[in-house]
Amino acid sequence: MAYIQGESRNQTSLFPVSIDEVIPEDHLVRVIDAYVSRLDLRVLGFDKAIPKGNGRPPYNPADLLKLYIYGYFQRIRSSRRLEAECQRNIEVMWLLNRLAPDFKTIADFRKDNATAFSATCRAFVQFCRTAGLVKGDLVAIDGSKFKAVASARRHISTKHLKRDQEKLDRRIAKYLEDLDCADRDENEEVVDRSAVKTVLAKLTAKRDDYLTCQALMDELQITQFISTESDARMMRAPQGMAVAYNVQTAVDAENSLIVHHEVTQEGDDRKQLEPMAKATQEVLEQPNLTVTADAGYSNGEHFQACDDAGITAYVPINRGNNIEDPTFFGRDDFNYDQQNDRYQCPAGRFLPLLQLNKGQRIYRANANDCGSCPLKHRCTKSRYRSIKRHVHEEAFERMKQRMQAHPEMVDARRSIVEHPFGNLKQWIYGNGRFLLRQLKGARTEMALAINAYNLKRAINVLGVRRMIELLA
Incomplete structure (x- = not known):
């Protein structure tokens, strides 16, 4: 039995097949082409969006933007590899009308348009809002470490x-x-x-x-x-200590679309709740917002700031026990007298305010009261017992009550926000390492990656044909 045979390489055709006939109607590149065509690159701030009247004509930034979005879709981030795709990949040939820019032109476009890529991300989020893909009812916030180019x-x-x-x-x-x-x-x-x-x-x-x-x-x-990348920091990552950046994302619960992101130099998430929540509120243009995050975001000052801004946060409390021994009385065993600003211990003695110290209010019992107390062996080994109260203790209490009323928010956060990070690290980044150096380069790459992720997610939800209809 003979094999299936192809056509001869020397076979000619009276009517050659055009590239457009080779690309299916529901192909990804048609969505990318429609998406970029509706963008106003001049308003977004792309370099050379308005060509000069003299000199050698530049490449249209729209074509190079299409190339990068396609590349990040296909895990191709290197400018040299993108140059090769222009010369051998029929999908890229269709997308760029057979243009073949060299790797230096491709690399310079990414280097010179960092701010414009971030603006493009925000523009797509607004499109998703009008298309009903983003509801803004619940947003989950989380951070993850992405390795920098530099060695430890x-x-x-x-x-x-x-x-x-x-x-x-x-x-x-x-x-x-x-x-x-x-x-x-x-x-x-x-x-x-x-x-x-x-x-x-x-x-x-x-x-x-x-x-x-x-x-x-x-x-x-x-x-x-x-020494080779001054903006990066040594951070604790799941695989151990690594030179990295801390990438923060705010993900909408409706379709797991990333509505806001930021690349930071902070080694942990303790100071990220307020800026991320307020930035997300601004992007969604909502006076009220509900957000959830893990215990790494536990911060009384930020809890209070979110409450003041109309943001309802759900964050598990993470703080010290304020006791010398786990068998001793804890903070919850002491009753706070708000009217007189003092604590009452289990034995009925009072701990008045002693001093303020770095955001903590310190209350201390009288040494004589502790010395004669029959419960001292269960309270402290020192001469007297002291209690630390956060300046925003009321915000901690409100958060505690909120989490007790809605414990399901812990699982909701995990199901919403960890999926996008898994995609970004495995689908786009492979080993989770940036290619560009310094904070500006990391932010440029992350903006491109998130733009590609959001676009793919929208296609998965709506389908190619519906996306093209909405983008037209």
């Missing part, structure tokens, strides 16, 4: 500098001690003083470099520095 070996911290300096001091002291011993004991073997002095000079120069670095970092008020 390029990381410098004041802690490591001080440790290495101490090691050098000990080595220098040992060499000097050996020289003193040789001077005191004439029977010792002859010491090569020139070699020792050479080593001492190198060690001293290295120590001076460490001291200079520490002084410079103290002056700049920084505790760590990456």
